[in-house]
Amino acid sequence: MEQKKRGIWFWVVNILIAAVVLIFIIQNWGKVTFNFLGLKLEGFGFLVFLVIFVLGFLTGWLWAYFRGRRNKSKGRTSDDVHYLEE
Secondary structure, eight states: OHHHHHHHHHHHHHHHHHHHHHHHHHHTOSEEEEEETTEEEEEEHHHHHHHHHHHHHHHHHHHHHHHHHHHHHTTOOTTOOOOOOO
16 A cells, blocks of 8 residues: 555656646747857756756766776775764
8 A cells, every 4th residue: 555655656656747847848838049259158047957958967977986986096985984982
């Protein structure tokens, strides 16, 4: 029974997220212009926001990935706990 409740909540949350995303797309359908270092970009608002979101996600993922590789190469993991002896 509990598994069924979890399944229902999963779909309710996903439908709410989809509704919010759909409202966001409809409200940001107009064209926008971005100027960055002399480069002028024009496109639909929601696509520009989507690209910015994806770039931010990839930046965070790459940061965590390379940080994990650096810790692994030094023989450390993020789960290591060090205690000071008295």
